[in-house]
Amino acid sequence: MPDDAPPLRLTAHALNASPPRLRAAPTRRDWMDATPQGFANRCLPLTIANAHGWEVVTEGSFEAVWNGGPDPADIAIRTERPGRPTPVSHFGAGVLTFHIDLLFRTDPGISLWVSGPTNLPKDGIAPLTGIVETDWSPATFTMNWRFTRPRHPVRFAAGEPVCLLFPIPRDLIARVVPITRPIAAEPELQEAYGAWSKSRSAFNAGLKEPGSAARAEGWQRGYHRGRIGEAASDDHLTRIRPRDFEPG
Numbered sequence: 001m002p003d004d005a006p007p008l009r010l011t012a013h014a015l016n017a018s019p020p021r022l023r024a025a026p027t028r029r030d031w032m033d034a035t036p037q038g039f040a041n042r043c044l045p046l047t048i049a050n051a052h053g054w055e056v057v058t059e060g061s062f063e064a065v066w067n068g069g070p071d072p073a074d075i076a077i078r079t080e081r082p083g084r085p086t087p088v089s090h091f092g093a094g095v096l097t098f099h100i101d102l103l104f105r106t107d108p109g110i111s112l113w114v115s116g117p118t119n120l121p122k123d124g125i126a127p128l129t130g131i132v133e134t135d136w137s138p139a140t141f142t143m144n145w146r147f148t149r150p151r152h153p154v155r156f157a158a159g160e161p162v163c164l165l166f167p168i169p170r171d172l173i174a175r176v177v178p179i180t181r182p183i184a185a186e187p188e189l190q191e192a193y194g195a196w197s198k199s200r201s202a203f204n205a206g207l208k209e210p211g212s213a214a215r216a217e218g219w220q221r222g223y224h225r226g227r228i229g230e231a232a233s234d235d236h237l238t239r240i241r242p243r244d245f246e247p248g
Helices: 036-042 044-050 187-206 213-217
Strands: 010-014 021-024 054-057 061-066 075-081 095-099 102-106 110-115 125-127 130-132 142-147 154-156 161-169
Touching: 036 044, 102 110, 142 161, 187 213
Parallel strands: none
Antiparallel strands: 010 102, 021 054, 054 161, 061 075, 061 154, 095 142, 110 130, 110 161, 125 142
């Protein structure tokens, strides 16, 4: 963002005395830490995406099971520890619903992307994604998860995120002009890609050789450093930290 660009405002209006907890989305994921030598944490696109937004966190814990039927009654929910937001079976069709008791407001022309936490898969259930026009609507929204198979208990623990959200310009997709063209039409880009491809192949081959420089390095750091050959970025991100919501 240019230094003189105005800030984008995201306001969460509490609707009661015990609103859901909001937190900046964290970079780390347990499954990424558990990969051999934590190699998944070296993937900068993953870690930047992990922290891209804010999470709604449940203070309770519960287990839910879907029997495969189409009705709301076909989902059984067992509360282990009360706490907001709590799930309900409202829509049927194997959909588990969280009522988010916050009314969000964004600047004109800015909507909210609402989904599940990024790169945090959950066995047996998947988050549904919506884009909500929060610059004008006085209505709250729900966060919905759909079971992916019946008779498989799904558990949400206290302190676990149930929703992720971040602002997005409503006209973003309409402004995009998609084009397909051969890379040969951009000779400099083709040359840069060819050099990177050769370097990548040589590095991967070196990883198989004991005592090689590639093994000593472990992984190629060009993208992480914001420079691959002659290509470089002046606004490259290696980390991102959303601001915390402040009382206002």
